[in-house]
Amino acid sequence: MSAEHNNPAGRPRGSARPGYSFDVKLWKVSKTGRKSRPWRLRWVVAGRVHGDTFTTSALAESRRSELWQAMNRRGEAFEIESGLPESEVRAAAEAAEAADAEPTLRWFEFCRKYVAGRWRTAAAKTREGMADGLAAVTLAMVKRGDGTPEDESLRLAFRWGIVPANEGEDPPAELKAAYEWITTTDRPLCDLADAEVFEDVLYRVSYKLDGTPAAGDTYKRRRRALNGALEHAVATGELPENPLQRTRRKRVGSHDVVDRRVLVNAVQARQLLTSVSYVGSWDRCRGRRLVAFYAVLYYAGLRPAEAVGLRLADCHLPENGWGTLTLRETRPVSGKQWTDSGERHDRRGLKAREASTDRPVPIPPVLVAILRAHLKEFGTAKEGRVFGNERGGVVGSSTYWRVWEEAREYALTPERIDSPLAGRPYDLRHACITRWLNAGVPIAEVARRVGNSPEVIHRRYHGCIDGHEEAANAKIAKALEEEGDIAQ
Template sequence: MTGAQARAAWLAWLAAERRASPNTVEAYGADAAEFLGFLTRHLGQEPDLGALGAMVPADLRAFLADRAAAGDSPATRARRLAALRGFLRYLTRHHGMAALPLGALRGPRPKPPIPRALTAADARRVATEAGDVHALGRREKPALQAAREVALFSLLYGAGLRIAEALALDLADAPLPGGTAALRVRGKGGKERLVPVLPAVRDAVAAYLTQRGPGSPAEPLFLGARGGRLDAAVAQRSLREFRRLAGLPEHATPHALRHSFATHLLGGGADLRAIQELLGHASLSTTQRYTAVDAAGLLATWRRAHPRARE
């Protein structure tokens, strides 16, 4: 079996047996083709099943180094390695190829993207004006929908919640004026945390509940058009419409409000450990990403303001 035949058999198996999506099959097929082309150049001839089974980890490292020289990002190289592991594992299990000692081979670790926060002014606009249709010349929204958007986005920015956490709240959890000092949030993995809620956020939630009307404590706090729990896609679409009409940047999303909460706290001098607790991060290293955002903001301010920054 030639390398090309092995690749074709693997892709057919992915599509038929594993029901991989067409995009996945196409991407993995391209990765395998790149690798087989590299081996052909590396060995001086097209590899067959025996040549593939005789590989050593250094061959894969050489391929990844070749792709890095060609401009592949760490994330792309990590994806290619994952695809090749699957390809070689398939050949071992289904075509009797010798198992390769790849357990100790580690791919490049892609750097996590730096969170993209909004400016304080833009975040405040989203939190307070998302339901203000008159200011943007839009067709008027129902009062309930407008109040719901202000309450939801105020909660995301004012308390740093993930949108899924906010939409999972029930009426019994609603932070209201005069209520308990902190909101109990259930985050990833069922981990609970307490988050203080600003008076302005409590007022926005109270204004929304005036429009929403009463209900049982177990009912969703944020209702959709059909009376069920509000879908995250609806909130995302609403903010997308608002940002376009208001001239806000494309990264103005519900999750960017959470990033903005953390970034603005850090810029105001908050302790990194405290921000970790407020966000519900299991690891401090996840929270430390916001130090890069703050440093980038300071550098941008310096470039704008310092007399010699443009020399």
């Protein structure tokens, strides 16, 4: 049943140092009767029983062989407390000492290094997206206690501190306390392997500060940021595996489908464009400067950032007939801290395309006329851009949002103002795409003109195409009639 310690090293009994003994008995592998770990190995050190269970008999026999060799071949003493051979106790102590000697990488320092490594090759929007996603995770990666700053302050402090240019600088006075809390109470990176900590991480990614679910796009962006950071941690050996890969993806917020309620018809669109011209004083032209801006969203399906970057050289505007806008760049809005130029508008190539490629978009005569009238009255802005502010600078997102909100109040009835109808300038693009689809333009051609994939167009707009339900009902009715004829 058992194997006695032979002590081949020749040390007399009792010569083991305190806490250790050569009095070891090793028992044979037996069965536990349990399903999860059915094999048991037991041994006795100085009268004290030790044991372990295993999932297979092979593992149990392998462990028994290790202990037998320590007993009979190497003549090791066993620690009475743990029941382990002296060599294993020593190895564990050395590993623990090495771990204590090497500083543990903490969450904020890891994020700072990770973001700095990606900064040079990332667009401003990508940088901001990374910062936002990792800031959400940070709320789960700091320890809570008396005096913990508000979550919003912690989030803003992280976003400030993660910018490479701010390393070594003093934080703004209003963020100082939150920044100190993040940098002194943040958890070690390895805490992400803790199931309870990571559950809180997933919550922070999925929900807003007020406890309501985050929008679908926000959740996806945060999850991408977290996944990229975790994959980097695995690649550099900081984490043994990516814990995000063990979790099922949750559906949170919107399902990326356009809401039919935001779509304007032709009459409503014309009323809104007319109302834009009444916003602001006539001499400053605040609204009139943007009528053509909103028109290119509605008639050509441009994104606002694409319209901001449109240049006169990109426009073919004949006196009669159709024209063409050849899109070459986009000017997405980001904070100054995220751009290389220090300006709020980054200069990028077209979305989802190579930097050197363009996208020609045919435009109808009505839009050609609107653009010709705009250029005749206002000329071009700096760098030959079609649209600019009063000083010739880039049109800011806050400007075209405020003008649009005021125009809706002029154009819509009170009950419509409170509805989602054309709630955002971007909804004009949705209306354009829906109109083309309902006109019978093939999905592939619509996708080419607006700079999306056919899969995205089909997924986002399938519920906005009119006539499909009626056509499907007619086909079903015809089939039922034919089946009735056959039954007769």
